[in-house]
Amino acid sequence: MANDATQSIQDPATAGEDQYLTFILADEEYGVDILRVQEIKGWERPTPLPNTPDYIRGVINVRGMIVPIIDMRLRFGMEPLEYGPTTVVIMLRVISEDRERVMGIVVDAVSEVYSIGDDNLQPAPDFGTRIGIDFVRGLATVEEKMILVLDIDTLLGPGLIASEDAIQEGQSA
Amino acid sequence: MAKVLVVDDSSSMRQMVSFALKQAGHDVTEGRDGNDGLSKAQGLKADLVITDVNMPGKDGLELTRELRKLPDYKFTPILVLTTEAGPEKKQEGKAAGATGWLVKPFDPEKLMSTVNKVLR
Amino acid sequence: MSMDMSQFTEAFLEESFEGLEHMETELLALNAGDEETLHTIFRAAHSIKGGAGTFGFSAISEFTHGMETLLDRMRNGQQETTPEIVNLLLRAVDVLRGQLQAARDGGEADPAEAAEVRALIEATLGDAAPDATPDALAPTVGGNVDGSGPENGPGDSDGTPRGWRIHFRPHADLLRTGNDPLRMFEVLEELGELTVHCDAEGLPATLEGYDPEASYLAWTLELRGDADRADIEEVFEWVEDECDLTIEPLETAGDSTGAHPPADPAPDGSGPESTPPGGEDSAAGAPARAASKPTESSSMRVNAAKIDALIDMVGELVITQSMLTDISEQMEEDPSRVEQQIERLRSGLAELERNTRELQESVMGIRMVPIAQVFNRFPRLVHDLSGQLGKQIDLQMEGELTEIDKTVLEHLGDPLVHLVRNAIDHGIEMPDERSAAGKDPTGRVTLEAYHRGGNVVIEIRDDGRGMNSDRILEKARAAGLLRPDQNPEPHEILQYIFEPGLSTADQVSDLSGRGVGMDVVKKNIRGLGGNIELHSEPGRGSRVTIRLPLTLSIMDGQLLKIHDETFVIPLIAIVESLQTEPENVKQAFGKLPLYRLRDEYIPVVDLAALFGQAEPSPMPDRALLVVAEADNQRVALRVDDLLGQQQVVIKTLETNFRRVPGTAGATILGDGQVALILDVAGIARMTSGRDTRAA
Numbered sequence A: 001m002a003n004d005a006t007q008s009i010q011d012p013a014t015a016g017e018d019q020y021l022t023f024i025l026a027d028e029e030y031g032v033d034i035l036r037v038q039e040i041k042g043w044e045r046p047t048p049l050p051n052t053p054d055y056i057r058g059v060i061n062v063r064g065m066i067v068p069i070i071d072m073r074l075r076f077g078m079e080p081l082e083y084g085p086t087t088v089v090i091m092l093r094v095i096s097e098d099r100e101r102v103m104g105i106v107v108d109a110v111s112e113v114y115s116i117g118d119d120n121l122q123p124a125p126d127f128g129t130r131i132g133i134d135f136v137r138g139l140a141t142v143e144e145k146m147i148l149v150l151d152i153d154t155l156l157g158p159g160l161i162a163s164e165d166a167i168q169e170g171q172s173a
Numbered sequence B: 001m002a003k004v005l006v007v008d009d010s011s012s013m014r015q016m017v018s019f020a021l022k023q024a025g026h027d028v029t030e031g032r033d034g035n036d037g038l039s040k041a042q043g044l045k046a047d048l049v050i051t052d053v054n055m056p057g058k059d060g061l062e063l064t065r066e067l068r069k070l071p072d073y074k075f076t077p078i079l080v081l082t083t084e085a086g087p088e089k090k091q092e093g094k095a096a097g098a099t100g101w102l103v104k105p106f107d108p109e110k111l112m113s114t115v116n117k118v119l120r
Numbered sequence C: 001m002s003m004d005m006s007q008f009t010e011a012f013l014e015e016s017f018e019g020l021e022h023m024e025t026e027l028l029a030l031n032a033g034d035e036e037t038l039h040t041i042f043r044a045a046h047s048i049k050g051g052a053g054t055f056g057f058s059a060i061s062e063f064t065h066g067m068e069t070l071l072d073r074m075r076n077g078q079q080e081t082t083p084e085i086v087n088l089l090l091r092a093v094d095v096l097r098g099q100l101q102a103a104r105d106g107g108e109a110d111p112a113e114a115a116e117v118r119a120l121i122e123a124t125l126g127d128a129a130p131d132a133t134p135d136a137l138a139p140t141v142g143g144n145v146d147g148s149g150p151e152n153g154p155g156d157s158d159g160t161p162r163g164w165r166i167h168f169r170p171h172a173d174l175l176r177t178g179n180d181p182l183r184m185f186e187v188l189e190e191l192g193e194l195t196v197h198c199d200a201e202g203l204p205a206t207l208e209g210y211d212p213e214a215s216y217l218a219w220t221l222e223l224r225g226d227a228d229r230a231d232i233e234e235v236f237e238w239v240e241d242e243c244d245l246t247i248e249p250l251e252t253a254g255d256s257t258g259a260h261p262p263a264d265p266a267p268d269g270s271g272p273e274s275t276p277p278g279g280e281d282s283a284a285g286a287p288a289r290a291a292s293k294p295t296e297s298s299s300m301r302v303n304a305a306k307i308d309a310l311i312d313m314v315g316e317l318v319i320t321q322s323m324l325t326d327i328s329e330q331m332e333e334d335p336s337r338v339e340q341q342i343e344r345l346r347s348g349l350a351e352l353e354r355n356t357r358e359l360q361e362s363v364m365g366i367r368m369v370p371i372a373q374v375f376n377r378f379p380r381l382v383h384d385l386s387g388q389l390g391k392q393i394d395l396q397m398e399g400e401l402t403e404i405d406k407t408v409l410e411h412l413g414d415p416l417v418h419l420v421r422n423a424i425d426h427g428i429e430m431p432d433e434r435s436a437a438g439k440d441p442t443g444r445v446t447l448e449a450y451h452r453g454g455n456v457v458i459e460i461r462d463d464g465r466g467m468n469s470d471r472i473l474e475k476a477r478a479a480g481l482l483r484p485d486q487n488p489e490p491h492e493i494l495q496y497i498f499e500p501g502l503s504t505a506d507q508v509s510d511l512s513g514r515g516v517g518m519d520v521v522k523k524n525i526r527g528l529g530g531n532i533e534l535h536s537e538p539g540r541g542s543r544v545t546i547r548l549p550l551t552l553s554i555m556d557g558q559l560l561k562i563h564d565e566t567f568v569i570p571l572i573a574i575v576e577s578l579q580t581e582p583e584n585v586k587q588a589f590g591k592l593p594l595y596r597l598r599d600e601y602i603p604v605v606d607l608a609a610l611f612g613q614a615e616p617s618p619m620p621d622r623a624l625l626v627v628a629e630a631d632n633q634r635v636a637l638r639v640d641d642l643l644g645q646q647q648v649v650i651k652t653l654e655t656n657f658r659r660v661p662g663t664a665g666a667t668i669l670g671d672g673q674v675a676l677i678l679d680v681a682g683i684a685r686m687t688s689g690r691d692t693r694a695a
Helices: A002-010 A158-162 A165-171 B011-023 B034-041 B060-069 B087-096 B108-118 C006-028 C035-054 C058-075 C083-105 C111-125 C181-189 C229-235 C279-291 C304-333 C335-366 C378-389 C406-410 C413-427 C431-436 C469-478 C490-498 C518-527 C680-694
Strands: A017-025 A028-033 A037-042 A056-062 A065-071 A088-096 A099-107 A109-117 A136-142 A145-150 B003-007 B027-031 B048-052 B078-082 B100-103 C163-170 C193-199 C218-224 C243-249 C368-370 C393-398 C403-405 C443-452 C455-462 C531-537 C541-549 C554-562 C565-570 C574-579 C585-588 C592-597 C600-605 C624-630 C633-639 C641-649 C663-668 C674-678
Touching: A017 A088, A017 A099, A017 A145, A028 A109, A056 A099, A056 C674, A088 A109, A109 A136, A109 A145, B003 B011, B003 B034, B011 B027, B011 B108, B011 C006, B011 C035, B027 B034, B034 B048, B034 B060, B048 B060, B048 B108, B060 B078, B060 B087, B078 B087, B078 B108, B100 B108, B108 C181, C006 C035, C006 C083, C006 C378, C035 C058, C058 C083, C058 C111, C083 C111, C163 C181, C163 C229, C181 C193, C181 C218, C181 C229, C229 C243, C304 C335, C335 C368, C368 C406, C378 C393, C378 C413, C403 C406, C413 C443, C413 C455, C413 C518, C413 C541, C469 C490, C490 C518, C490 C531, C518 C531, C554 C633, C554 C674, C600 C680, C624 C641, C624 C680, C633 C680, C641 C663
Parallel strands: A028 A145, A065 A099, B003 B027, B003 B048, B048 B078, B078 B100, C393 C443, C565 C674, C600 C633
Antiparallel strands: A017 A028, A017 A109, A037 A088, A056 A065, A088 A099, A136 A145, C163 C218, C163 C243, C193 C218, C368 C403, C443 C455, C455 C541, C531 C541, C554 C565, C554 C641, C574 C624, C585 C592, C592 C600, C624 C633, C663 C674
């Protein structure tokens, strides 16, 4: 998948545009840079980790690698959804502190792949101070739908790994 | 290309000599010491043997003497690797039946030019 | 053709370090007139010299040359083997080690010490060291054969054809050394225009007595061109004693004396005297060395037999695989006989399981190296220390072939040196003091390694004065490590020696030094997943016992079930497993369960609650407890079920996440599920943290 994306990026027709894989969370669509998507898996029960926030569901074995699984609904303080056969886990390469980590995010469903030019990205509106929005790269409108483009390095980076602080406050908002 | 048997108890030396020979397209078999070299030589019918002199167990000179007794190695070029440049050491090598010698330290170019001297 | 040989530098250095260790060991064991040992030592020096020259470490090869010459004389009986000479050679080993380390790490060895030792060696060799410099200093092997210097090409400067006439009459045996006149002529042909005249007069008139392996022919060759005499001599270099050879300028050549080719410096490169000792060329060699600078553990030597065994096992695996393929094909072809095939399938899978297990063990075994690699440094240390301190010490080593993980081994050196040094420095008494106490004036220090369970145990024993537990207790109290009313057992008192508080204590008392750094030793050992214990008897001696896991990445674990989750606990941490008896279950403050095990109250841990994964549940009267210990702290884990024991591969959570308190990583079970590995020390800390808050 990553390879295909690389090729289309080099395609002159899409130059200046990035491709995003979008997923659904409570009827809204979110996008992540497709170059960071390693694979898409079905839901499997992870092994829980002690004393971690509830959105860290635990760890699973991906070909001998121990990978943490993060529930995006819980991460954003939404109502949890029963995990079912359609629940998918998107495995992402997250780069922070000069290291690459592989993490899985649990979403309701995978939607589409879109090419979105940087000039079509509008800055995210002010959600108020209570929710950190530095992980939102911007908003785009594709086929009359709103897509929230996420910066996964910020979303899943040091803040999430270190502790539960910032977003937990946001949850109550 | 030629089949070359390289015998040295020092693995770095052995690897280096082998590497140079392989770069030149030769087919290299390695022996860890005199005894290993002798057993590798049998059945290999090498076109050239390069052996260290100072080795535990069977040294390079003994190996040379024993190789010369084998029908397959009667006329095979055997080069001994030695740090001794003195004439008496060379004579010992010759007396054992060595074709010639390679004096350490050597560089790969020198090694190859010497090898080319004996390989057709 | 230019080839980069720096890739072999690392192998050479590793080999040389090994050779040095050998030299050191043999030198320490050397007795006068011990020819075989001298041969071995000589060979080690010789190999280092040869390799160093080849890999461009000329300072090393130069330095080794003197050693080699000295050793050569010793083995030939020209030089007496005295303790002074042995000590000098040991110093030389140190210099060489420093030089090799500098070569490896890109630093610089102490040139003053090298120069001093070298001067001492040369002084020992005396003025009568005629051959002290030749080949070691020559950077390359040139065509300069046996002193015949570079010679003018024949002919003169007027451009007339020049050349050489060569009379070559091989002796009968020339062919028997693998030399081939034809091949020599081919090489000559590369030097110029060659004409060959064969002289068959030497052939026997009849076949009677004709030896087909002998050489009867002679040749006259004319080589035209500007080849040097040295070039031609080089062609005949190996056979000069097996032939009659004359090389003369062709008659057509005029006066040859003035024809020195102007731009032709000595073809063999610089002469011996042009190589500066030390400094300059080591600087020149530095970039290449720095480029291939290896880290300590980036490569290792593996016993060839281990590789062979691996190859065998892979072979078996392939056979098993093809058998399983065959079974699946048969099942497809003839579904009616599936029943029979299932039986074969089972045995095939059993075979596969065996193959996999053996392969795993062997692959892990590759990382295993004999502990002798660390033990080897101690004879020298003891030799030096006993000399310095005026003590007589007999060092015993046992179990040197015990294997241990390479990484563990690499981190074991410093702690062991510290412990042995302490034993000698502070444990063993002076000879007269020992005699006065009715002991053998020669003290004994023993290093022993052995396998026990999944661990390597290393003991450092001495028969010295032992340790005074009263003094340690006093110091521990003074350092605030225990309350005045605490009265630990004598055995427990000794362990305070490993506490940091004691280390910084003043060094005046008889336990001086023993405490210094002991906390660091303990930290190092714990960092390797091991533990350390001290036993001592006043007047009789001390014993330090170190227990280490065989390897860092594989561990013997006990699988257990808590709240439907499977966890792994290191087997080494388990003290015992038991069913509780109601009368021994206590509740401190009504909510902190303690279990009375003999005379000890052990906090009971509700792991699911501690891990925040379930509400705390009341302690039932009957429960299954696993009592585990780490860092001298015990906890009793309440478990629902004890599953099997198995070796697990430790994987860190930090790769894709972070460290998680209470765990020592995770492992993947047979069914592919991830199980967390419990960190007993961490759980104990979390438990006591909880206690404080609760109280």
